[in-house]
Structure formats: structure tokens, C-alpha cells
Amino acid sequence: MSLDEDKLKKFGFIERGPKDAINIDPLQTGGILTEDARKALLEWGDGYSICDFCGGVLDLIKKPPVYEFVHEALPEFIGTDEVRVTHGARESKFAVMHSMGKAGDTVVLDGLAHYSSYVAAQRADLEIEKVQSSGHPEYNLDPEGYAQAIEKATSQSGKPPALALLTYPDGNYGNLADAKRVADVCHEYDVPLLLNCAYSVGRMPVDAKKLGADFIAASGHKSMASSGPIGLLGVQEEYADTVFRKSSTNKNKEIELLGCTSRGAGLMTMIASFPQVVERTKHWDEEVTNARWFSEKVEELGLIQVGQRPHNHDLMFFETPPFYEISKTAKKGRYFLYKELKKRNIHGIKGGLTKYFKLSTYQVGRDNLSYVIDSFEEIIDKYTKE
């Protein structure tokens, strides 16, 4: 096989269309780089760049201050005794499941858990027991549901679950369950709790100790203004030796991390953004106010926010009957909304969705949010007043 020149022409530098748009994509709003992180990306972009300074354990590098970041700043930031950098929230979840459970053990998942929690459990050969949410319209999770799930799993398998997980908040409705109560319930049965904080650490204050969480999984590219793939794994002391056990052949290498994880640009962008990330979590109340205000305004246009009300997070799910009605007769069909938003430089609602969608108001700011609301109104008017 040979790669001819015509084929190779497709590759090389590729511009990213929507990079300067107003972004309301829940996946992306918390991962937009700070200016310092953009500089760090170029500075540290070469493969293995950080390894110039490594004596065998990446997170022990003194200069640049990786050790201080990983072993001092991050534990304080999320309230766990130990932290390691991983390649993402899913890798963190897998590491915990794989080290805490044996094949055939059970993990309890909330009914709104992300698919990556399922595949992490499957990769670790764990059985899954679910705690159902209350369903439409609020999709609330009753912490007592964890007691029932734990009891059910125990009676079925003769053994308590190895772990419970709560998605905090969930990635569909942006619901923040009562994590403290969930932790208390799990601990009554001696079941440790992993909080999936992909959408919280880096956006809002999270203190694992206050919440009673034994493990934290976080996502740098989702919520910590970092270039991915990068995430965090926080572990309380009681479980640190289990999760961070070392290789018998390579004595300073932690097995669950396959020796070392993010090595270069990802880590250095996370470090570069960290001061601003810490600062922005102090202004979380403003983000919640903006989200609620946005929700109220678009509901005046006929959209309906489902999930917790009043809402406590920037990630929101809307049913959107006005757009759905238009899609039935619009020339571009269900793609009309995507095209209209694109024309207005608004990015983040998936193409083809008109019946419902989720969006995020995080760090978008009142002016741009007003512009999005006005654009929704203008689009509805354009098609209904024709």
C-alpha cells in the first residue's frame, strides 16, 4: 500500500470553523482555554516535552511545579487526600472500579449516569445495579434509592457492592443530587462513593470531604479550561494504597495509571489555567443566576426547562415545541435551527435537533446570552410570522 500525494493533501493543518463562535455546547463551555493555557499549548506541545524534567515519576517533577500542583494544590482544591492526573473522568472512574472491585462484583450507578460510567464498569467486569430517577419532568434522584440498590445487589450476589457512583451533576439535565446524603446512605452499608464531577470540578466549588465522597473523577477538558485529554482522580487516604498500588517490577510506577498519564501539553494547559479556574469557582453563584435568568427568558418564548427547578447548574435541558413545530414545514426541515444559529454565529446545539436540546450558559456572559435569547426569538418570529 502506498499513500499518494493526493491522499496526503487532505491532512496537515486544518482550520476549526466554529472556534470564534458564541459557544453554548455543554461539552465545551468549561473547556475553553484561558490565554495562558493557549500559550502553554504551543510552548509544551512537543511530545513528551515535560519529560525533560522527570526523574521517573511524572507527578514528582519539582520544576515546573508539577509536584506542588498534583500533591498540594489539587488535593486542597477538591478535598481529597490524594490526587493524580489521568486522561479524563472516564479513566479515573475505570481506575477506581478496577482497583476496588473484582470481576463479578457490583457497582451501583445513578439512573442518570453517563455512558462512560457504564463502559468503565463493563471494562472492569462489574455488574451494574441502577438507582432510578423520578423520571420526567425533574429526574430527581432519591438518596434512599441507594439503600434499596445496595440491599438488592447484596441479596442477589451475597456480597455488598464494591462501589457506588453518583453523577454530580448528570450530563443530561444538569441535576445536582444531594451528594452528602447519598454518601451517608452508602457509608451506612460500608460502600464507598465515587462522585463523577466531570461537570462540576473546575466550574463550581466541590469539596469531597464535606460531601463525604471517597473518590472524585474530574475532567480537565470539560471543566478546567484544559486541552484534553486530561482529568483528575481524587482518592481519600483509606483507599489510596489500593488505587495507587505500585508495580512489583517497576517499583515507582502506579499500575492503574499505567506508569504515567498526561505527559506534556494537556497537563501544562491545566496548570496554566488553574489560577483562573480557582477564581471562577468562587463566582459560581453568578453562573447559577445567569442560568436561571436564561431559562426564565427562553421559557417566555415557549421552551420548557426540564430537570431540577429552580436550576442549580449551567447545563440545562429544554423541550422546544416552537422549534419542533417549525421543523415540520421549514424548507431545511429539522436542520433549519442549526443553520439559523450558524448564520448568527451561535454554536453548540446539535444539528438536526429541534424537539429538545441541552445547552450550557457557563462563562457565556449576560451580553452573549441576551444575544442567544434574541436570536431564538427572531428565528421563531421569522418562521411563524411569515
Ligand SMILES: Cc1ncc(COP(=O)(O)O)c(C=O)c1O
Ligand atoms: C457526565 C459526564 N461524565 C463523564 C464524561 C466523560 O468525561 P471525560 O471525557 O473526561 O472522560 C462526560 C462526557 O461527556 C459526561 O458528560
